[in-house]
Amino acid sequence: MVRVKSRYLLCEVNVSDRSRLLLLDDRAVATAVRAAVARTHGDYGSALCTIGFSVKYLNAHTGIVFLRFPKRSYKLLWSALPFITSVESRGQKIPCSLNCLHVGGTIRTCQKFLIRYNTQQLHLMLPQCKNEGKEEKQQVRKAILNCSLPGGNKEAFEDELEIEEDEEE
Amino acid sequence: MSGVDEKDESAVYRRVVLKNASPYHYLEVCLVLQDESTRLSAVELKQFIISGLKSLYGEVGAALTFDLLKYDEDKLTALLRVYSRGLVKLWSSLTLLGSYQNQACAFRVLQVSPFLLALTGNSRELQLD
Numbered sequence: 001m002v003r004v005k006s007r008y009l010l011c012e013v014n015v016s017d018r019s020r021l022l023l024l025d026d027r028a029v030a031t032a033v034r035a036a037v038a039r040t041h042g043d044y045g046s047a048l049c050t051i052g053f054s055v056k057y058l059n060a061h062t063g064i065v066f067l068r069f070p071k072r073s074y075k076l077l078w079s080a081l082p083f084i085t086s087v088e089s090r091g092q093k094i095p096c097s098l099n100c101l102h103v104g105g106t107i108r109t110c111q112k113f114l115i116r117y118n119t120q121q122l123h124l125m126l127p128q129c130k131n132e133g134k135e136e137k138q139q140v141r142k143a144i145l146n147c148s149l150p151g152g153n154k155e156a157f158e159d160e161l162e163i164e165e166d167e168e169e
Numbered sequence: 170m171s172g173v174d175e176k177d178e179s180a181v182y183r184r185v186v187l188k189n190a191s192p193y194h195y196l197e198v199c200l201v202l203q204d205e206s207t208r209l210s211a212v213e214l215k216q217f218i219i220s221g222l223k224s225l226y227g228e229v230g231a232a233l234t235f236d237l238l239k240y241d242e243d244k245l246t247a248l249l250r251v252y253s254r255g256l257v258k259l260w261s262s263l264t265l266l267g268s269y270q271n272q273a274c275a276f277r278v279l280q281v282s283p284f285l286l287a288l289t290g291n292s293r294e295l296q297l298d
Contacts (some may be wrong), residue, residue, distance in 0.1 A: 042227030074268075 001151075002019045006052055007074040010102040010110045011081065013063035017031060024051040026055040028089035029065055033081070040080040065098070066110060173197065191283035194256045195238075199279055200245040200261060208226035211240045215245060219260075219270040226258055235259055246279075 013024065033053070037045040050071030059065075069077050078100065086095045101117060104110040126140065200214070209217070215237050217245035233255045239248040251259045263276040280288050 038227070040227045040229055042223065042225050042230055044226050044230075 005071040005105065006108045007069050007071050007137050008056065008104045008107055009067045009069065009074070009078060009081075009100050010104065010114060011065045011067060011098050011100045013065060013087075013098055015063065015094060015096045017141065020092070022060045023092060024058060024060050024063075024087060025089055025095060026058045026065075029058060030055045030088045032068065032084050033077075036084045037080040039076055040083050041076060045080065049077060053077070064114065067105065078103075078129050125164045189253065192251050192253060194253050194265075194281060194283050195285050195288055196249045196256075196260070196278055197280040197288055198247055198249060198253070199277045200247070200269075201277055202245070202269060202274045207269075207272070208242055209245065210242070211237055211247075214240065214245075217269060218249075218263065218266070221262045222258065224235060225262045225265055230258055230262065233258055242252075248288070250285075256281075 030053075030089075034046065034049055037049045041048075048070070052073075053067065054068050055065060056068050057064070057066040081100065082099050084096070084098050086093045088094075101108075102110060102113045104113065200209070218235070219231055222233055226233070233251070235249055235255065236250040238250050239249055241247070249259070258262060260278065260281075263278065264275070266275060279293075280291060282288055
């Protein structure tokens with residue numbers, strides 16, 4: 001009854017140029033979100049953004065972000081996310097867009113969704129890999145087999161996706 | 170009450186309560202400026218109110234549609250109409266609007282009603298002759 005509830009938004013950052021994705025960091029994303037909310041919802045929106053908002057997790061390799069919003073105002077702040085056109089980090093402007101994949105009440109549910117989502121993406125990307133050659137498929141197979149670390153599921157899947165992205169380039 | 174009605178139909182008293190009867194709300198506001206001789210045109214006043222909405226509620230607030238129905242330029246009194254869902258936003262941004270072109274200003278909200286007819290009579294300005 002006394003618990004403070006919040007909503008975690010699992011978002012994906014779409015960048016046209018994959019190499020620039022690596023420049024992202026969580027403070028840059030937080031500033032971009034705050035600026036977009038201030039533009040779209042004014043002083044009222046920025047006031048809502050100061051209390052419960054934070055960037056909980058950012059993966060620069062896959063472009064996954066966890067944003068934490070207070071439960072009272074998450075829909076209003078969510079509506080400002082499509083207005084983000086670029087993220088400024090280390091003096092460079094990276095044109096990107098944020099799209100939300102999942103809304104969860106806790107980080108754990110978001111993590112469970114992310115694991116399921118990553119397995120689906122893996123199944124979608126693997127058939128494309130087949131045409132490239134046998135050795136890449138062997139690499140992917142080896143990486144997947146190395147993945148059965150106890151408690152290390154999330155990082156393992158992300159490593160796989162990283163290998164696949166390099167292959168596709 | 171209903172028992173009495175059945176016996177005597179000429180003295181029937183019925184009370185009708187309407188909730189959300191009107192889609193619009195009407196506000197009568199007066200702008201008070203530090204320099205009393207400044208005059209604003211109707212367009213300038215609407216632009217001023219929109220800038221207030223924009224600073225408090227952002228782009229979404231500035232898109233809130235409201236109409237300036239009547240404007241008295243000498244007394245700087247205006248009649249605004251807004252959808253009922255936007256009343257709180259409009260009224261709060263009028264309250265927090267503090268300066269017009271570097272002079273202090275204030276909006277005095279004289280009357281608010283969901284019915285335009287109710288704004289015609291005002292017991293504050295009643296003149297008994």
